[in-house]
Amino acid sequence: MTTILKEKALFLMRQALNNPNADFRDGQWEAIKDLLENKLRLLVVQRTGWGKSLVYFLATRLLRDQGFGCTLLISPLLALMRNQIAAGNRIGIKAETINSSNTDNWRLIETKLLANQVDILLISPERLANEDFMKNILVPLSQKIGLFVVDEAHCISDWGHDFRPDYRRIVRYLEGLPKNIPVLTTTATANNRVVNDIKAQLGSNLRVRRGDLTRKSLRLQNIYLPSQAARLAWLAQHLPQLPGSGIIYALTVRDAQRVADWLKTQNINAKAYYGDLDTEVRIGLEDELLNNQIKALVATTALGMGFDKPDLGFVIHYQRPGSVVHYYQQVGRAGRAVETAYGILLSGNEDDEINNYFINTAFPPEIHTQKVLNELENAVDGFSIPQLEQKLNLSRGQIDKVLKILSLEFPNPPVTKIGSKWYLTSVNYQYNREKIEKLTQIRRQEQERMLEYMKSQQCLMAFLATELDDPNPQKCGRCTVCVGTRLLPESFTNARLNQANLFLRRSNQILEPRKQWPPQALLTYRFSGNIRDNLRAEPGRALSLWGDAGWGELVKQGKYRANHFDDELVQATFEMIQLWKPQPFPTWVTCVPSLNRPELVPNFAKRLAEKLSLPFKPIVRKIRPTQLQKNMSNSYQQAHNLDGSFAIDSWTGMRGNVLLVDDMVDSRWTFTVIAALLRNTGSGLVYPVALALNSLGQED
Template sequence: MKNIALKYLRTALNNPAASFRDGQWDSIEQILNRNRVLVVQRTGWGKSMVYFLATKLLREQGAGSTLLISPLLSLMRNQLEAAQRIGITGRTINSTNNEEWEQIQSELASNQVDVLLISPERLANDDFRQNVLANMANNIGLFVIDEAHCISDWGHDFRPDYRRIVRVLQAIPSNVPVLATTATANDRVVNDVRSQLGQNILLQRGSLVRKSLKLQNINMPSPAARMAWLAQIIPTLPGSGIVYTLTQRDAERVTEWLQINSIKAKAYHAGISAREDGNSVKEVLEQQLLNNEIKVLVATVALGMGFDKPDLGFVIHFQRPASVVHYYQQVGRAGRAVDEAYGILLCGEEDDHIADFFIRNAFPPQQHITEILRTLDESNNGLSVPEMQRVLNLRKNQIDKTIKFLTVESPSPITKIGSKWQVTATAAGYEVNQAYVNAITDIRRTEQQQMRDYMEHTGCLMAFLQAALDDPSPTACGQCRSCNPALLLDETYDNDLANRAGLFLRRSYQPLPPRKQWPASNMFTQSLLSGYRIPKEQLAEEGRALSLWRDAGWGQLVAHGKYQTNRFTDELVAACGEMLQAWSPSPAPQWVACIPSLNHPKLVPDFAERLADALGLPFVPCIEKARANSQQKFMENSYQQVRNLDGVFNINLEPKDYQPCLLVDDMIDSGWTFTVASALLRQVGCSAVYPMALALNSPRMD
């Protein structure tokens, strides 16, 4: 049997000299013996070969289809191509191929599918559970859980949808072999996975060391300094590689900076468009990196588990990841099949702030849970998510996160009927397990501290990572910053280049596209605004924000002026004048107005008047607050934000034709304040309104 498997391995890899890696055949053999196996092996070891070869052999013995659950459907193309070479037929059911579902179900029913790939989120779909899973349950040949650390509450990448997997396992025959795979699991996670999948599960664990990888840590707090260093060092590095950032905005800015410095770089994150010219943009970017058509892909965690480029020459982290597990998983993409690769960790002043954001937002707060359950309980026939937004001061993503959290509870206090959510009988007595939430949060804080310790570690860096991941035999690598300083990359940077990077950051102006429709029809009862679509003659023009709130560049200075000195500096006045000159809207604004505030009545008018004076334009404080309202930053969704602005502003101008106006505010959150004020200015005859803000306060963190 092993010889047959070896023949298939060589065919799949298109390599007549290929052989099994340590532990691969042992894992396959245990699956053929109908056991449950947990494989913990480094990235690139070949975990996908284990389940594809096991599937091939089981199918030849007459077993049913393999059900493969993975969060990586979009990144499994390479593995599926290898599987096809040995005659394995794979199908996937996901949200992008609805038109194929019926055909795939027919193929499953006639035993023509060897592997069905689904995401864990698919298990939440009632139609899938009833029409596909129920029919497969008694004839599953192999049950595979890819990236199994996601099943653990204690794992770095826990996903609530993975909880449903345990319920599915309980519904299938006990003699069905189960394979769980991961590259990133310490003892705590391994034990938790074992407790959920069965204590009789066999553990196959290998060394995590990657011998070709040269690790180096560089403490460089200033973003401008790090960007200068990247521009200097990346052209000298072998092959192509990845720069990881913690936020989308940093991925875009670092990419643009590298491009300015003649480096072929592309950005990759969750916010990039899904398709362009009929092709998946992410697939195109991945292929460009695989083919070495670009020098570097600047990515967030969206380029996550599953991406495999054996000859990747370097992985650089622009900021410190949240945990050792995150870091090992990402840096371990480099050096899989080359003799020399670099793993460089840069550390910045913003790292803790970003990590704290993710920790604080890991779980829905008790208040959100209470409000949603109460609102659903008070409704007659339940509520859809858009209906909840109308009655709850919660963002859509806050509602979605809370619903997902509640649906995977067992028993769940809510259920979905059609498009509406309703409470169940268990809702009245439901309580969040706060001790559990606190324990997870404490672990995240510990992981954060462990990364700080790694950053300052003076011993072998690879051995530190191995020990942190409970590798049974951590050993000095001989080639990291600590083991062999002679192998280090130069840690200095050119001051002139850093100054240019600082100037680039200060000129990273943010476009403010105009809102074109209200959240719902006829929302206004106290303003002369109506309808659903905003009439063309009431639209604002595209605006600009000088900075991102508290960000490198001008963001810190804006925050200092707003909350410490209660005055924005003349430096910011000059910066906005420079931004307007670079922006050059046409027709140009001929006068300046501003958004009033009862909380800071002098702050913005003082700035707007000084800006108008610097521009040689008149300042006209024509917008008045007609009534007090809540601060917009406390309004969590568009419906609540617009309703909060109804009847708030009066325009103290006689209706007639007015020249274009520059409308100034300090902060922009949702953009609705600018939208309402601009519509009112346009109503009295203003020919164009150009919004300008000092800072945009809506960062994306993925």
């Protein structure tokens, strides 16, 4: 029986891959056999590109042929699974997905599922939070499932690099399934600590199958270039010589956009890719890369797990990731089906700051959790998230994070959601301070290991494999350490460096106007609902990112060291406005006042006005002290903090269009409120101008 099944599986695999000579890789058939014959719970840890998706598609086909029910696959990567679904279609697998982008098809898919006309249903873990979906689809389906699959299973473990709270719902759902249903969990990035945590959650009977994590085709090299200008120059100089097309990873959306924009100025076809793009745009970008129509996608981790391009020629990191696991997962996208591919890790001065920000914001602080619980305890009939924003000086993201983690406490959550409101349950919740401290310490240790990897004098591939607890790490013989020389030059021309510096100093940021007032936030000014066109600010500009390459560091020095903005910044802002050419062009200049530093911004704005040959009129007055906007954490608090705090004097040239100048911007509420007050007092169009846009999500 086993021989017949194996022959059939091999036939189906060749059909799926459209390759008559394909053969099983080490461990693939054994995993399929565990599921088919032994009905095991299985964790497969194999390198990126090994073929984990083939295991569950082949097992699904063989189980369906034996009369079993459909497979339920939970994955965070539905948008990136088109290749795998296409392979499944070649062996007659009918796959369906239920997600937020196909709500019109839900009823039809539900009918097909209940009629046993679907072979594999793909959903995201977040879908398990949808009560209607659970009641109408998953509960009726639960007793008929033939195979349960969890892709990217390391996300279950909060001891790993990429914990996702919604994965905790999977463990709950598994509790209600019949014990004889085979379960397959897969990942390329689980060390022993994560494996043990997954076993603790899914049961000690979970069998683990590990494979060799060494990637034979990858050539690894690390290059430390402290400044962003140097890294941009290096990319422009050496990217055209690299084989094929590839991915450049950046730690932030802004850096992804910036690197892509720079490469375009150097006639290199590159585009930015990140999570906030529309699904259709992301699919289009993926297709361009898959079809070698562009040289590189400059991506955040949104293009991490699941993207499959076997002939990817290179993966370059513009900044150092926070952990070896992150790095291995991302660099492992390259070279699956080519003899030589490059994995180049660039590193610079800003890496630690960005990674520390991610570490510090990974888990809600105890005080945030307690504040949310206290407000819910005082609620007569629960609170919605907008209501909690009015009660708490916490960002919506922070409130969301607290509520999500609390609602996923197992087995008894201390909060529950009914409709749009959150309520306390009778559970007495205790914040696990010790565990959070341990997790934070682990992430700091992971960061240290990445620093050691940058300087490693041992085989770089063996270093990565050892960190992932590969039982038999091998020297690759291809990395820069093994060959004893640089694979790629670390140099670039002065001309490139000068161009990159000039680019950074001209990469100003667009400030989009806000369009809606937060409810109940500005009662003194009687601003509510949509911001009317005749009160709205125009799109503005920020000269730089706070503390960043280009002008950002000089802005930082001026604000906190010199208490004076250098004439260079006046000239740079003047040049930015000349290139911007707001139309109709402003006829006067004013600024945002401050009680703490009454001279800093007016002094800068006055010099800028002189440079523009425009009158400077400091007619915006601050009539009451406010909290620092950087200490206000959500839109309601930021806007409410400004309610009744400004007044506008009039002057004879008031009706002209005006430049409204400030030093820092992030939330844009200061600009939004003052612009509305200026328009109300009779000014023309208001163009906000700031020296720096605050980065990494800190509020202004």
